[in-house]
Structure formats: C-alpha cells, structure tokens
Amino acid sequence: MTAKTAARVVPPADPCCFVVFGASGDLTHRLLVPALYNLAAAGHLPDAFSIVGVARAEMTTAAFCEGLRKALDRFATRPVDPAVVDRLLSCVSYVSGGPEEPGSFDRLRDRLEVIEAQRGTRGNRLYYLATPPTAFVPIARALGAAGMAREEKGAWRRLIVEKPFGTDLASAQALNRALLDMFEEHQIFRIDHYLGKETVQNILVLRFANGLFEPIWNRDHIDHVQITVAETLAVGRRGKFYDATGALRDMVPNHLFQLLALTAMEPPSRFDATAVRRAKAAVLDEIQVESTTEALRRSVRGQYAAGRVGDTEVPAYRATADVAPDSTTETYVALGLEIDNWRWAGVPFFLRTGKALGRRVSEVAIKFKQAPFAMFRHMPIEHLAENFLTVRIAPEEGISLQFNAKVPGPSIAIDGVNMTFQYRDYFDAAPSTGYETLIYDCMIGDAILFQRADGVEAGWRAVQPFLDAWREAGADGLCVYDAGSEGPQEAHDLVGNHGRRWRPIR
16 A cells, blocks of 8 residues: 555744753653654744753753754654754754742843844743653742743743643642643643654544444443553663652553543544543543542552563562662552443443563554354354454554454354554654654644643542552552563453453553
8 A cells, every 4th residue: 555645734833932941851852852853854843933941050052952963863763854953953042040040030031032032933932841840830930920921912821741740639739720820721731742642643533533433432332441551661760750650640640541531532512622621521530439449449550570571681670779679669550440421331441551561562442342143153252353443552553443254165154354554554654752743733722632730630530549549558459460471460350350351462
C-alpha cells in the first residue's frame, strides 16, 4: 500500500515568545528542543518567534545555544538540517533567575519586552514549566506578581504545566487553586505527553468519525475493556523519585485514565475543547469505588524481584539505589473498575501498568461479546477467536481487529484472523517526540488534548481510595513478580474472578 501524507495544510502558529523555565534541565534538551526543531523544519513555527530559556545557573546566551545544538545532535528524531538549526537558534535568548530571587522576574519582564519588540511577537507568551513540581506554584505566583500573567491589549499569556499534577486529591486541588489565583482556566494547559501520540488521538476519530463503531460502543455489545501500559525499563537511577511516587501515582491518574476517558466518554456535542474536556471529566467522575475495602478487592499491587528482561539482568526493586530496603512502593498496578452510567453498566474496565515487564506494550483492547453459537454448536468454543478491537499505541502505532473466518477447504473449520492497520504502512509521517502537536496546539490556543481542573480532580478522586487502602495495608497484599514476567499471578486472578483473562503481553 502506498504511503500517504496528510492532506491538511497546517498554518504556522501564532507569533509568540516561548519561555522555558528549567531551561538547563533534561526535559528541555531531550524533548522540547527536538520538538521545536521538528516544528521549525515542518514550517509550523511563525517567523515572529523567540525562545527564552530561564534557569538559576549563570550562563551566556551563546553557551545556552551551544548546549541546545549538542542536544539536537544527540536527541533529534530525524536528520538535522544545519540551516534549520541556525534559524531556530538565532531567536534564542537566555535569562538567569528564579522565583526566590528578589527582582529577578521584574528583570525577566523587562527583557521579554525588549525581545518582543525586536522579534515582533505581539506580546504573546507561552510559559513552559519544565521544572520539578515544587516550582510550579512559586513560578506562577512570581509571574502574577510581576504582571506577566495578565492578558491585555489583545496579547495572550498561557502556562504549560507538566505532570505530576499533584500527588493525591488534596494536593491536586491545592495546586489548581494556587494556579487559578494567578491565571484563568483558559490560560492553563496541563500537559500529558501521552496525548501527543497519534494513536491516542485517533481513538476520538475511530469512535466518532466512523458510523460502524459508535452504535455498538456500549454494554449491549462490549464485554469488557483492557488498558495496558507495560514497560521493560526498570526504575534505574530514578529510585529516589519512584520510591516516593509508585506506579499508581506515576501512571494511572494521567496516562491510563486519559486512555480510559477517550474510550468511554459520551459523544461530545461538538469537537472543541470545552465539550471534549467536559465529556472526559464526566466519565472519570463516574468511576465508582466506594470504600477502601472495595479498593483492595478491585486492585493488585506488585513489586518486581530480580530477573532478566531480554538479555539484561535486572536487580530487585529493593536493591535499587535510593530505594528503601523494606520499601512497599508498588512497581505494578492492576485495577478492575466499573463506570456507573447507562452506556457502561456491568462492563468491567481492567487497567494494568508496570515496570520491568517482559515486553513494552501500550494498548487499549475492546472485547466484544461472543456471538450465539447455535449454528456452530459442534465446534469447540475454545477454537473460536475472541473479537478484539485493539488500538496499539506502542511499540508500533496501529489498530487491529480480530475475528473468525472459515479455513479454506471442503469442511467447515473456523480460525481467528487479524485485520491490521499500522501508521507507518499507510502514512508518511516523520518520527517525532510526541510533544510537537501539544506545543503547536498551545500556540494556537487549542486545549482539546489538555486536562481541565475538573478532569484532573476527577482522576485523583477515583484513585484516592486505592492510595488510602494501600497506605493502611502497608506491606500486606504487596505481591512479588519476577522482572521479565507479565506481572504477578494475583493480577491474572483479578481478571479471572470476572470470568475473563488478560491478553498476553507480546
């Protein structure tokens, strides 16, 4: 099949100044700069554009640019064109400072006004908080105190906040309140890089742009849904962060719940940010876990022991640097959830995510109910394939449909077959970081792929009973699984108790 490119012409983004706080950090060099380069190479950045890096370290603009050039050589997702690099770096400036330094944000404001006049960016500013979460509120407050959050004279001001957005319901609510003291909701873009992946966005198109799926997207036809984000990577050098976070906080309220919301949301009244985000928040609010006792019954948490992932020996999680030797932090989570509404009543949603598993797989698998077998009652049921529609997000993006077909020959024999669509086979798309779409959408003010305050809080509200139950239980109920396996046996039992089984991680 001949590869196709997208027919839609994408205009350049609005003139703006892209201000990165934490500009000397890993996120800026590994993901943001390659993403900006890809946008520049595709012609999606405006001519009136500037990048201003802000960090505590004293550094010249020339030294900062040299660091960005080296980052592109190392982390670019496609061949680097020196002319594009030179054009991008020509609009870069660096300012040292931090919210704890008196007057530093007044100096930043004055510097931005000079740069904006030189570059013609019309006063539009995109503030990107590529910083640890502890810096979110101080930076937002400093921007507000310096008058840099106000939108005036037709100029927009937008704030991009990275995850984690809180560590529980109370902290997420407090963070929302603090940010909303300085910025309006329409100015805040809570980013989840998972939503920059093409196949994640394609869930909306699959459901709502095809007449054959939405009529059967309900409890009458769907048996259950499985959402899997399996990682082969162990915790590695992130022991200090991970031991204070765990798999549930790290993955479920954001990545997995975003996939669940896109899969289960009601059709929005129109395709805009207000309607889509309202529908996503509503379905997350309908996840029902009434007590910590029920949370324990609906969940499995595990921690990896020593094992082998591929050809790599992986030490036990508790042997990882900066991890407590008696840690009860989970590296694996499986949940069995139900959504309390008309469309999904009685349909279980099984979610799982884990570190140091046998293969890297991210997918949403929708299992349709089996057809009545009256015609084929003589056929062994186990020989009939299950009808799965699977949206594969990683390692290869695509969609597959599993169904039964007759085996060629004079007798009636049935076997399962797969109809598969893969992005790389059909669309000629250059490799990306996943941030390109999200940054571009921020620049044009399209918030469809970003969480609103109520959506963030709805996710944490659903997760909170599990956090409370596991904190009370301590080490009781913490399962152990070998690195390189598919996770603890108890996770298979969780699904098996509902008469279902996990799809193999393969």
